[in-house]
Amino acid sequence: MNAGQTRPDHHHVVAVTGGGSGIGLAVAEYLLGAGHKVVLLDRNVEALDAQVERLREGTDQVTGVGCDVSDSGSVGAAFDAVHARHGRLDGLVNSAGVAVMNHSGRIEDVSDQAWATALAVNLTGTFLCCRMAVPLMEASGGGSIVNVASTAALVAEPGLEAYTAAKGGVVALTRSLAVSCAQRQVRVNAVCPGLIRTPMLHQVDQAFWDQMKAATPLEVPGPEGIVGLVAYLLDESSSYMTGSALVIDGGFSAH
Numbered sequence: 001m002n003a004g005q006t007r008p009d010h011h012h013v014v015a016v017t018g019g020g021s022g023i024g025l026a027v028a029e030y031l032l033g034a035g036h037k038v039v040l041l042d043r044n045v046e047a048l049d050a051q052v053e054r055l056r057e058g059t060d061q062v063t064g065v066g067c068d069v070s071d072s073g074s075v076g077a078a079f080d081a082v083h084a085r086h087g088r089l090d091g092l093v094n095s096a097g098v099a100v101m102n103h104s105g106r107i108e109d110v111s112d113q114a115w116a117t118a119l120a121v122n123l124t125g126t127f128l129c130c131r132m133a134v135p136l137m138e139a140s141g142g143g144s145i146v147n148v149a150s151t152a153a154l155v156a157e158p159g160l161e162a163y164t165a166a167k168g169g170v171v172a173l174t175r176s177l178a179v180s181c182a183q184r185q186v187r188v189n190a191v192c193p194g195l196i197r198t199p200m201l202h203q204v205d206q207a208f209w210d211q212m213k214a215a216t217p218l219e220v221p222g223p224e225g226i227v228g229l230v231a232y233l234l235d236e237s238s239s240y241m242t243g244s245a246l247v248i249d250g251g252f253s254a255h
């Protein structure tokens with residue numbers, strides 16, 4: 001998964017945060033199908049355990065680690081567990097996230113807690129996982145990180161102030177780490193999905209969903225609509241790409 005090297009004799013180890021649901025889970029299934037070893041990290045241990053149990057019916061290459069990405073101690077312990085089990089790390093997908101909506105769209109209604117949660121999970125969580133992953137990847141000969149941002153990072157919608165700021169931060173962090181980690185053979189890219197049908201939809205208003213859907217020229221897919229792009233960014237075929245933020249939104253931001 002790093003630039004310029006091929007290691008046909010070993011399987012890549014990829015950690016996927018938010019792996020218990022939605023995009024993270026779909027990415028994990030895709031990577032398992034491609035023969036990689038996958039560690040799912042998620043705060044929702046019940047959902048995580050159920051998914052790992054289901055996936056283990058088809059492969060023994062998957063494990064789950066309970067982890068709150070917004071807590072540095074929890075993230076440290078989770079990546080220590082990945083290292084203890086596999087002794088290496090080649091890929092990281094930061095998909096853990098929460099959509100925090102301000103239903104009135106008025107800034108004075110954004111609570112301290114809503115602001116803090118949106119930043120803590122979406123932005124700080126991404127930072128904390130990258131901070132643990134980069135040295136492990138460097139010691140493995142290099143690696144690739146894919147941060148799941150959002151079109152919200154690029155195109156604003158009312159009622160998503162904190163989420164928009166956090167996802168904008170994820171794209172900026174991606175560029176910063178791409179530059180600072182290149183010499184360590186670690187690439188860092190972001191994807192910016194538009195609307196994707198996942199359980200996260202329950203966190204947003206029906207009116208918001210309808211409005212986004214109406215503004216999306218292509219049919220809104222499930223998470224399978226984005227896994228190919230994430231897998232490409234993890235793969236050596238994207239070895240000259242780092243610091244990119246790739247939009248995948250069915251044309252939503254094209255007009």
Ligand SMILES: NC(=O)c1ccc[n+]([C@@H]2O[C@H](COP(=O)([O-])OP(=O)(O)OC[C@H]3O[C@@H](n4cnc5c(N)ncnc54)[C@H](O)[C@@H]3O)[C@@H](O)[C@H]2O)c1
Nearest residue numbers: 018021022023043044068069096097150195196198199200
């Ligand atoms: N679904 C969309 O339309 C859409 C669009 C753009 C971006 N995204 C982004 O995609 C990513 C994945 O979202 P999804 O749609 O798959 O949602 P989802 O709710 O199905 O999955 C998110 C997962 O993250 C986990 N999670 C939440 N907080 C966590 C924490 N603190 N620590 C560890 N795990 C935590 C949840 O338990 C859940 O399993 C998110 O970052 C989201 O912002 C989603």
